[in-house]
Amino acid sequence: MGTALLTDRYELTMVQAALTDGTADRRCVFEVFTRRLPSWRRYGVLAGTGRVLEALRSFRFEPEELEWLGRERVVDDRTLEFLAGYRFTGQVTGYAEGETFFPSSPVMVVEGTFAEAVLLETLVLSVLNHDSAVASAASRMTSAAVDRPCLEMGSRRAHEEAAVAAARAAAVAGFVGTSNLEAGRRYGLRTIGTAAHAFTLLHDDEESAFAAQVAVAGPRTTLLVDTYDVARGVERAVRIAGTGLGAVRLDSGDLGVQAVEVRKQLDSLGATGTRITVTSDLDEYAIASLAAFPVDSYGVGTKLVTGSGAPTCGMVYKLVAREGTSGELEPVAKAATSKTSVGGRKTAARQLDENGRAVAEVVVGGPDALVASWRPTTDDLRPLHVPLVTDGVVDDRWTGAAGVGAAAERHTASREELPRGARRLSTGEVALPTTTLTLD
Amino acid sequence: MGTALLTDRYELTMVQAALTDGTADRRCVFEVFTRRLPSWRRYGVLAGTGRVLEALRSFRFEPEELEWLGRERVVDDRTLEFLAGYRFTGQVTGYAEGETFFPSSPVMVVEGTFAEAVLLETLVLSVLNHDSAVASAASRMTSAAVDRPCLEMGSRRAHEEAAVAAARAAAVAGFVGTSNLEAGRRYGLRTIGTAAHAFTLLHDDEESAFAAQVAVAGPRTTLLVDTYDVARGVERAVRIAGTGLGAVRLDSGDLGVQAVEVRKQLDSLGATGTRITVTSDLDEYAIASLAAFPVDSYGVGTKLVTGSGAPTCGMVYKLVAREGTSGELEPVAKAATSKTSVGGRKTAARQLDENGRAVAEVVVGGPDALVASWRPTTDDLRPLHVPLVTDGVVDDRWTGAAGVGAAAERHTASREELPRGARRLSTGEVALPTTTLTLD
Numbered sequence: 115m116g117t118a119l120l121t122d123r124y125e126l127t128m129v130q131a132a133l134t135d136g137t138a139d140r141r142c143v144f145e146v147f148t149r150r151l152p153s154w155r156r157y158g159v160l161a162g163t164g165r166v167l168e169a170l171r172s173f174r175f176e177p178e179e180l181e182w183l184g185r186e187r188v189v190d191d192r193t194l195e196f197l198a199g200y201r202f203t204g205q206v207t208g209y210a211e212g213e214t215f216f217p218s219s220p221v222m223v224v225e226g227t228f229a230e231a232v233l234l235e236t237l238v239l240s241v242l243n244h245d246s247a248v249a250s251a252a253s254r255m256t257s258a259a260v261d262r263p264c265l266e267m268g269s270r271r272a273h274e275e276a277a278v279a280a281a282r283a284a285a286v287a288g289f290v291g292t293s294n295l296e297a298g299r300r301y302g303l304r305t306i307g308t309a310a311h312a313f314t315l316l317h318d319d320e321e322s323a324f325a326a327q328v329a330v331a332g333p334r335t336t337l338l339v340d341t342y343d344v345a346r347g348v349e350r351a352v353r354i355a356g357t358g359l360g361a362v363r364l365d366s367g368d369l370g371v372q373a374v375e376v377r378k379q380l381d382s383l384g385a386t387g388t389r390i391t392v393t394s395d396l397d398e399y400a401i402a403s404l405a406a407f408p409v410d411s412y413g414v415g416t417k418l419v420t421g422s423g424a425p426t427c428g429m430v431y432k433l434v435a436r437e438g439t440s441g442e443l444e445p446v447a448k449a450a451t452s453k454t455s456v457g458g459r460k461t462a463a464r465q466l467d468e469n470g471r472a473v474a475e476v477v478v479g480g481p482d483a484l485v486a487s488w489r490p491t492t493d494d495l496r497p498l499h500v501p502l503v504t505d506g507v508v509d510d511r512w513t514g515a516a517g518v519g520a521a522a523e524r525h526t527a528s529r530e531e532l533p534r535g536a537r538r539l540s541t542g543e544v545a546l547p548t549t550t551l552t553l554d
Numbered sequence: 555m556g557t558a559l560l561t562d563r564y565e566l567t568m569v570q571a572a573l574t575d576g577t578a579d580r581r582c583v584f585e586v587f588t589r590r591l592p593s594w595r596r597y598g599v600l601a602g603t604g605r606v607l608e609a610l611r612s613f614r615f616e617p618e619e620l621e622w623l624g625r626e627r628v629v630d631d632r633t634l635e636f637l638a639g640y641r642f643t644g645q646v647t648g649y650a651e652g653e654t655f656f657p658s659s660p661v662m663v664v665e666g667t668f669a670e671a672v673l674l675e676t677l678v679l680s681v682l683n684h685d686s687a688v689a690s691a692a693s694r695m696t697s698a699a700v701d702r703p704c705l706e707m708g709s710r711r712a713h714e715e716a717a718v719a720a721a722r723a724a725a726v727a728g729f730v731g732t733s734n735l736e737a738g739r740r741y742g743l744r745t746i747g748t749a750a751h752a753f754t755l756l757h758d759d760e761e762s763a764f765a766a767q768v769a770v771a772g773p774r775t776t777l778l779v780d781t782y783d784v785a786r787g788v789e790r791a792v793r794i795a796g797t798g799l800g801a802v803r804l805d806s807g808d809l810g811v812q813a814v815e816v817r818k819q820l821d822s823l824g825a826t827g828t829r830i831t832v833t834s835d836l837d838e839y840a841i842a843s844l845a846a847f848p849v850d851s852y853g854v855g856t857k858l859v860t861g862s863g864a865p866t867c868g869m870v871y872k873l874v875a876r877e878g879t880s881g882e883l884e885p886v887a888k889a890a891t892s893k894t895s896v897g898g899r900k901t902a903a904r905q906l907d908e909n910g911r912a913v914a915e916v917v918v919g920g921p922d923a924l925v926a927s928w929r930p931t932t933d934d935l936r937p938l939h940v941p942l943v944t945d946g947v948v949d950d951r952w953t954g955a956a957g958v959g960a961a962a963e964r965h966t967a968s969r970e971e972l973p974r975g976a977r978r979l980s981t982g983e984v985a986l987p988t989t990t991l992t993l994d
Binding site: 117119120121122123124125126128130131132134135137140142144169179182183186188190213228232237239240241242244245266267269270271273274275276277278279281293294297298299304305307308309310311312313315316317318322325326327328329330331340341342343416420421425426429432436438439444445446448449476481551 | 557559560561562563564565566567568569571572574575577580582584609619622623626628630668672675676677679680681683684685707709710711712715716717718733734735736737739745746747748749750751752755756757758760765766767769770771780783784789806820851856859860861866868871872873876878879886887889894917967977
């Protein structure tokens, strides 16, 4: 299926009106940014860039879609013809996926004719708003977990395709496994999972369920021990799998207290190498509160895939410059009442101190040609924009499994570079102030 | 693409273990229900049933998926063979889509062998949890809007495929239009939308933007008047489109106050039939607060597609009965610590008073055969379960555009039947108490 109809009707009606009055070919620059972060977030994490690029490759109006648009009279014949031949031929630059961002950070810049660039608005925002919301939550979780692995298990609490994207976004922010099979197949992620309570309940007793699982998965498997009574479950698990049992999973009750008891019991049974994994409505705060307890890994579901209080990112796609009658790119911006934005193309850099620690987000503006070609001339500025699409051709480094791997590396490095306070979970100021640099 | 891999790995590993120890063929009953509603919700709205049925039809393991599962050693060859031939042959009953529900309502019941039924867990929950979260929020919005139309415009704040499902769920709960083109095409929904601020900014001035739009869309279009100055925008809009202008849209600022001013201005210009539509971070509370202002329709985005504070529904898919060694279905339930559930197959009815007003949610349990064949014998009980899948065959009445239409009708009737207090937006008790009826 193509991705072109995953868009708002007004993109198409605007194209029709612009084709009619001759403005459709005006060169335009659109910028993606967010006006604010949730009050409890010190930084955002950009995710979805690779998916935007993959979707751009499939952004074609297929014959049956055109037929439907014509039948519904969404647009006229001339516009249908334009859509039938649509290929994005412009430029996309932006923050590398996995990079941290702040209010006003120009995380993506799309340049092309009005008609070709405006059509991408909804799809670009859908992907970036969803994936960045999940990655921003995920980063706080992996941060709170310190060196204990986090595993993504939220598919059932998200739309079935959003679940795949959520697993991918979690991987960008440091999760090391997902329960979602399609995410494993599509993006080369490690998949995890052994059994649910239903498997125990299917059997006549817990022993036969454990025995069946160990028979096929081996003693290194993870046994779910809280279907009936945790202490008896642990005892049976070790009896059946042996002291080489891989792990036990706790999915209910007071996880910290139970983990202490289960650890003691496992050790007393000689299963000193058996790990304890916990699941059950975890979020970053619950993970942080479990830091002092003998837990070996965290399985996170609902709160991860719903962005832990912020299920979308509030990113917008704004026209910031367009070709005027002179043929030059001119800055434009909405003026009325609220929701104003700053006109003109922007790029950005992260300012670092002598230790390589980030001290500011520098948004660079000024005359279009200067901004478009700007590179820092001093070592204290790390440029943030990378080319993503050049003359319509997607840069493959950012797509597929390789793109997810690169994004995860970028995120680790970017988060590491932030001031220490960035990892605080409490409500407070964003980790970096945004400054502006105006070229002239 | 098939939908079978939109699932959690542990469903497949459980099937493998059950195939190995001979329990895979045990007849099982799984129940979908939620333990609680968000504190501010008086009722939930079931949505997604039609999409579950559509996904069930495509629930096939395709050759390349099987190849990946084998290569990754997710399951063994015998299980791959089982998956290759997988077809759901069981029964699904449940609440009709659009029906209101309460904690413990058995909104869907899946009966089949363990192997065939357990595989559906993740996909069923993904669809119902997402779609019902959106519909439950949407119903409060259409309720608060009373007879003013609500339009769905949230695609950009949701995963691109979730956006399509959200538009559909909004329609189930009474929204009369969506900006999402694919939702229009897939489910026969009315699509809406005219122009964004970018279209005005593309032009040299607001006049030429309005003129271009009116030239192609006619004077009955909706003009966005808040790019520069609302009063001047309204004046220009009427000057260019004439007093027959369809509508003006306000997307920023204090919407209520502006609506009063704009209404006065429109009337003074003779555009007494021109409507005012408002958009900009609306939720059910904002809609209610605008009731006294001259607003004609509401465009709702972010808060709708994110479930207005509850982006997922917390529905679970629990094994409640399974064939024992006797060959009879026996109730089963998890016992440890928290998250307990009630074993055994359940059905449900809504108890009505003499005026046809709902007074209770009646959950019916007891011996399996009695529950499976139960029908109310008194007029005060409206049965809630309808057949959805019979011997593996999907009932087409609930799928496609027809299914959405039927669900919207069901929702209207079901909401109308609830006690008056059900429409209150404030935090409080659920609208109906749940009672149990045990057959014997």
